[in-house]
Amino acid sequence: MIRNIAIAGAGTMGNGIAHIFAQNNFEVNLIDISPEKLEEALQTISGNLDRQIAKGLITAEAKQLSLTNISTFTSIKEGVADADIVVEAVTENPELKLKIFKEIDEYAPASAILATNTSSISITKIASATKRPEKVIGMHFMNPVPVMKLVEIINGFLTEPAVTQTVTELSKQLGKVPCVVNDYPGFIANRILIPMINEAICSLYEGIAGAEEIDMIMKLGMAHPMGPLQLADFIGLDVCLSILQVLHEGFGNPKYAPCPLLVNMVAAGRLGVKTGEGFYIYTPGNNKPAVSKRFTK
Template identity: 70%
Template sequence: MVHVVSVIGAGTMGNGIAHVFAQGGFTVTLIDVDPAQLEKAIKTISKNLDRQIAKETITEEQKLATLKNISTSTDIIEGVKNADLVIEAATENVELKLKIFQTIDEAAPAGCILATNTSSISITKIASVTKRPEMVIGMHFMNPVPVMKLVEIINNPATKQTVTSTIVSLAEELNKVPCVVNDAPGFIANRILMPMINEAIYSLHEGVAGVAEIDTIMKVGMAHPMGPLQLADFIGLDVCLSIINVLYEGFGNNAKYAPCPLLKDMVAKGRLGVKSGEGFYVYGSGSKELVVNKSLK
């Protein structure tokens, strides 16, 4: 049984995962090496809980109970020592993740499940640096975690069925929809999504259509709630490039997955989307309408 959950990484995904587990009644330790990031994460969780109160989906008492369920730590070893489940949600960097898994494998209790929120990196590779590959699994939440229902659950070849069943049950307990898949570059969500985003960027790069036209066609014609270029901005163009590179390398440098030069150029120039204030659209302009980046029309 899982009662105590440790979440490593207090960024957008980490604080969202901590939020949903704490709201579900679990004892949560949110871990990050940066105290300022932890402070920011708790403020973000509080703000998101206030939004739920405004929508009358939770009460003020439930907000207070959720926040009470969360403690923070800057020490990974201390933070995971009593965990039943550890979820790594650090930056999408393979070397960093391997280092974290080596640490938590040594520090977490023997029966603890080690999960990663990676959106594309091989679960098999991550599991290989531990002494308990049978206890390692992917638990890929979607952003924003408190809102999005899907949890993509990824087995590595050694993952025990009981571990998979436990994670599926946990996702359902959090009112999420679990989908179990096997380990492959990009899994299912990003194996399908990222080539679509990359193709949209290629279409812009080659002058086939403008930003607004590409997104409108996909929204109105294909019933997507958000166009692929706006979605890329929301995800972060650096994150998109990282995932596309994983697909490209994972499938043997197949040209089908080669990242668009425009995407690489935008990331190199720091145009990362919403988080930098500029991507395919310009943010913070005060307009309620999306403002297309004039340099990309």
């Protein structure tokens, strides 16, 4: 029975995953090397719980219980010591993930499942860094985690069916909808989504339309809740580029080559919401970002 959850990484995805597990009364160990990052994560979780209270979704008592369920650690060794499952949620960097998985594998109980929240990196490759590849699986939550229903569950080449079943049932306990896929570049979500975003960026790069027009066509014509360029800003243009590079390298197909405009924007540090500017400009307290003057038609 899964009761104790360790989460490695306290960034946007990590704190969201901690939030949803704690809210469902699991014991959560949130791990990050930075004490400041852990404190920021707790503040973010508290603020998101307050929003749920304001919407009448939870009570103040439920918020307090959720926060009580979370303990913080700066050491992987201590944080994973009693874990039934470890969910890694660090940045999309293959070398970093392999390093962390080696350490998690060393200190987590032999019975523990090791899951990664990667959005594109091979589960089989990550599993190869451990002595338990049959217990390694992808558990790809969508952002924002407390709101989005989907969990993309990715079987590595050696993942045991019992592990897949356990993680599927665990996702349902969180009120999520699990979808099981196999381990090939981009899995399903990003194999379809990111090339669409790249095509939107290429259309902008080629001067076919402005950013606002491209997004409006996809929102009003295709019923997308957010246009692909604004979504790219939300995901992070560096993350989009990283996923495209995984697809391009993994399949060797030129259709996955990143648009030169995306490459330049990442090199220039214009990464979207997290840097305040991407295809749109984001200012605190403004819920309607303005399209960057670079990308008006």
